[in-house]
Amino acid sequence: xxVRSEAAIRPLPAPAIAADFSLGxxxxxxxxxxxxxxxxxxxxxxFGGPFTVRDVTLTPDAVTYRxxxxxxxxxxxFGRTAGIEIELVEVxxxxxxxxEHLREHGDGLHHVRFPxxxxxxxxxxxxxxxxxxIFSGTTPRSRFAYxxxxxxxxxxxxxxxxxxxxQQGGMR
Numbered sequence: 344x345x346v347r348s349e350a351a352i353r354p355l356p357a358p359a360i361a362a363d364f365s366l367g368x369x370x371x372x373x374x375x376x377x378x379x380x381x382x383x384x385x386x387x388x389x390f391g392g393p394f395t396v397r398d399v400t401l402t403p404d405a406v407t408y409r410x411x412x413x414x415x416x417x418x419x420x421f422g423r424t425a426g427i428e429i430e431l432v433e434v435x436x437x438x439x440x441x442x443e444h445l446r447e448h449g450d451g452l453h454h455v456r457f458p459x460x461x462x463x464x465x466x467x468x469x470x471x472x473x474x475x476x477i478f479s480g481t482t483p484r485s486r487f488a489y490x491x492x493x494x495x496x497x498x499x500x501x502x503x504x505x506x507x508x509x510q511q512g513g514m515r
Contacts, residue, residue: 364468366501371456373430373502375441375448379418382431382450386422390429394422401437406480408438413478415439428456440478440489440500454489454500462486462505474501483507 376382383394397419403412415437422429432453434442444453459465466476469490477500478489485506492499 364465364472366457366459366465368457369427369455370458371428371430371502372452373432373441373454373456374451375444375453376431376433376450377445379420379431379433382433383420386420386429386431390422390424392422394420394429394431396420398435401439401480405482406478408440408478413438413480417441444500454502456502456504459503459505462488462503465503466490469501469503 374382374386379396383396387394399417399419401413401415401417403414406413406415408415416435417439418433418435420431432439432441434445441453444451466479466488470476473493473495474490475493476488477491478487480487485504487502487504489500489502492501
């Protein structure tokens with residue numbers, strides 16, 4: 344049995360984290376799944392449907408995973424509930440954070456996403472507080488970084504996303 348001190352495993356209160364890092368409300372909850380096709384009926388029953396499914400290819404020139412260029416194919420499904428996007432992520436080829444989650448924990452909640460106006464500044468702020476960037480990149484519509492919290496916060500993964508429009512003054 345692995346025994347840890349109470350202080351090492353006591354998480355900070357969530358409101359304090361959000362206030363300390365000026366993170367607004369989440370706009371997405373993401374689930375790692377072994378199969379979008381098999382999981383979709385259950386998630387549609389829980390969150391409502393329909394979900395939109397699409398395959399996405401990540402290329403090493405645009406994405407890094409744990410500091411190295413990444414190459415992966417993902418099957419994604421997107422739905423909405425109560426104004427929040429629900430994302431299902433299946434890794435079909437290559438490596439990505441949700442596959443790491445599946446190996447360690449199986450299907451389930453992987454991360455929440457916060458939109459930010461300045462991805463670079465927010466990433467620096469979180470890494471200085473002990474978070475680790477595990478996945479980052481650029482898509483045609485956004486820049487993103489997945490940061491993993493330290494053990495004291497249970498290694499929770501947070502996605503930060505900055506729409507490309509924000510770089511041009513379109514997001515406040």
